[in-house]
Amino acid sequence: MDSLSTANVEFCLDMFKELSNNTVGDNIFFSPLSLLYALSMILLGARGNTAEQMEKVLHFNHVAELLQPEFKDSAECSQTGRVHSALGALFRQINQPDSTSTLSAANRLYGTQAIAFHQGKSVIVDMMYQTGTFKLAIIQEPQMQVLELPYAGDKLSMIILLPAGSAALEQIEKQLNVKMFYTWTSSSNMVERDVEVHLPRFRLEINYELNSLLKSLGMTDVFNQIKADLSGISSAKGLYLSKVLHKSYVDVNEEGTVAAAATGDNLVVKRLPIRTQFMANHPFLFFIKHTGTNTILFCGKLASP
Template sequence: MDKILLWSLLLICSGSQASRPLAQRNIEFAVDLYQAICLSHKDNIIFSPLGTTLVLGMVQLGAKGNAQEQIRQTLKLQENSTGEEFSVLESFFSAISEKRQEFTFNLANALYLQEGFTVKEQYLHSNKEFFQSAIKLVDFQDAKASAETISTWVESKTDGKIKNMFSGEEFGPLTRLILVNAVYFKGDWKQKFTKENTQLMNFTKKDGAAVKVPMMKALLRTKYGYFSESSVNYQVLELPYKGDEFSLIIILPAEDVNIEEMEKRITAHRILKWFSEMQEEEVEISLPRFKVELKLDFKEALYSLNITEIFSGGCDLSGITDSAEVFVSQVMQHVFFEINEDGSEAAASTGMNIPVIMSLAQNQFTANRPFLFIVKNSPTDSILFMGKVTNPDTQKMKARDLDSL
């Protein structure tokens, strides 16, 4: 049986109009996928609904019958669609690219084909049209050389942050096609945190143990909301990136609410409610500097969302190739997420630094316990990244970062 590997490689350092119905479907899929991932991952999580949509969309273009229908239903695609949703995504990325002086946002897709393996011209054309995919030939029989070739491409598209992505062990003698998606985002905060105000403070992990983490502090005027639902209280804070195209949303449960209880309450309707009901207020913010990195195999999560057909030898991917028994062996995604005082290493922000004068603001947002987060495109409300922090990864921090505090 021939195998197809799907890799979605996404990188975000810290931290255009598409249709609103598309954004709502994107959020619904994001929530479904988040809940599925939580079944097997109890600690830090980071993934991209957008990246997953892209790689599944690339399969859907060549799938037929039940395989195609399962992807359509899970991605909330319209039944009579023939790629229109993905052309909207293409317009979204084109609009973003026109404003890149404010941030860095790179999207790249590639199809790596086994030399001599025949893929239908229409499928290659559709991938180039909707996903701007580059078509590259490799010899998967030489697994090490193929791994080096694709890893070099990934490294070049993620500004060197993801190296040696493939070892060659992922490829077998039946590997015929790999779909790779890389997204790289880097942006400064609209209002930076001042490094001199960062202090070591306790962060209480999910198990109740406390760890020392660098806690960034600032007094900012930004969008904020306090919500109370069925005795569950929580706060929502929005931190925009420079240019106002993207923002980070943090959902912080009250101290007596565990993170699992908060996760159960996440719905597309509730997320859209947060976006619309938050108001600009002065907020005293304490937010940990942290890094989260995760490589996910989505096969189990997609199974729970009823995408099963593409993983079996009898699935119909005849829109991709006439080869008899082609199936998907893996759907992988690698994401690196970092939050620091600048938001990124880019040029100085035009935002204004405000000295920290603690205990003066009416609203206090102290993220010293597990929280959820979303990175969204503000004009469309589309979710690019989603995750949770149960333990800021202090082990990967450079010693000088801690010694300076």
Template sequence: MDALQLANTAFAVDMFKKLCENDKTANIVFAPLCTSTSLALAYKATKGDTADQMKQVLHLQDVKDVSFGFQTVTSDVSKLTSFFALKMVKRLFVDKSLNPTTDFVNSTKRPFPSELELVEFKEKTEETRQKINKSLSELTDGKMENILNEDSVSDQTQILLVNAAYFVTNWMKKFPEAEIKECPFKVNKTETKPVQMMNLEATFCLGYVKELNVAILELPCLNKHISMLILLPKEIEDETTGLEKLEKALTPETLLQWTNPSMMANTKVNVSLPKFSVEGDYDLKPLLESLGMTNVFNESASDFSEMCETKGVVLSKIIHKVSLEVNEQGGESREVPGYRILQHKDEFKADHPFIFLFRHNKTRNVILSGRFCSP
């Protein structure tokens, strides 16, 4: 286990739990790796207590070389874009009037190749906003238009952090189109909504958390570069989504333990999974403040002296937009028909709320995570 992967997993779990606290029943999707990468770049610019708080919140205490670690992960993850409809945009827009030192700018070029951009919020606010929107739209293949609305920036904006990510699944084994049926999805104990349910019988990795009565399924995407892990309680036992107990028990440690390959076994499974799309749009400032990252937003306490001599520099805003589409597309399933009658088959029927994460298998970082509670 490398220290950076542990750090990023811990940060992803912290973020997930905060987003769940903010809204007990909403669908959630966010891109933790985008946020930790952008914040790692901002961390490089800070000193003193500001840096210490960021290090704490990002769990970087044991990471020897933060910049090099992220450089490696970014380079590995960026290779995925040739296999998948996956875009992960991470940008730190810094106002030119802050005069970042040449040394600082140069030191970011290698580990964070396209993440730092100097712009003119102060002099040309509206023009800069439009320019950024245009470039973000191009970077996301036109999927994300007008990420910055008119209130997002002003002539007072100093540093703006933007994450924009989207992913469309492409499975190793596609779900047969003929097997997609409309089914009721239990939103809570009493209410259902119709959903397009995909069905597939194949061999997958399945695990079980006995004390929580939760099944965990790994669905590999094409070439096994990425896997979707689904955490599904057996039934809805609480008064909201049925996920309360699981969300409470979820920690960086339990997540790694539950999804450890040694805890899961290859099993013939009948999988039922809804076709769904979720979008997330978050202002992460309050979330990060509640985790203990406060100085970076507070002009009387922040210290960006690794980047510039200007006093009172703050991170003005953090915009986080994510879109995920889960559909049936994928490679041809080449399952050998066996003695089907004799063979035991497990059922994995995601017809009620579940937690999901998409893991990059090479670096074991969580690319996207969230929960699906309602169609």
């Protein structure tokens, strides 16, 4: 499912950049996988130019031919049908019956202290800290630390992109694309180290109406009552997509990181004598992913706790 996970990352970063441009200085949090699945159901009934626009925005236009044989031979023989079948299989893989999570992530970070968040602003937040062995990358251009915190028996993880030195978060956002994301988080860069992690408590609950954002990405016809072609859903005239509403929630505290719903296992780590400090006391980007499929479940920016 590599092609599908790549489409997921591409769509995620497109969405993030549009949200970041439209909400300068604000927190961001959304689930690209949830949006992909919801919009793919509309795509099943889309035809003509409406379908082409949606496939391009969702990065499905080059996915179907790369899917594994079982999806090519699916009863739903259309390209969109194969992609939708693969998405369904992906959801089943993430939500396996024996899984300790349901689109959720959990971990415990012990200890708290108050600290200033974001230099130049008088914001004091409660910070949590923990020492342990984690995968950490030190990137020189732009300067940043990339930390991976494993959750739920290593099935999920949170990746944090934290500016370092004189670098600003805007520099990371500017260079962020699929190629750079894969490079920064590659196994050649992410090395296991003994790390002292300082992470703020934060809770985000954000609602978006995404019509204008999706239009700006190129998905225009489906929102137009005259141009929309959803004849695969109904032969009735004038059928179109009126609104795309998205709500997501994340809570990071001593009890763990909860995205959407449940709580997972505690993290057990070994201690080593030399520690690297990871001090998240200024704005950062974070991604919660399913490690088995490299699928990004949630994406966010913490600008103000």
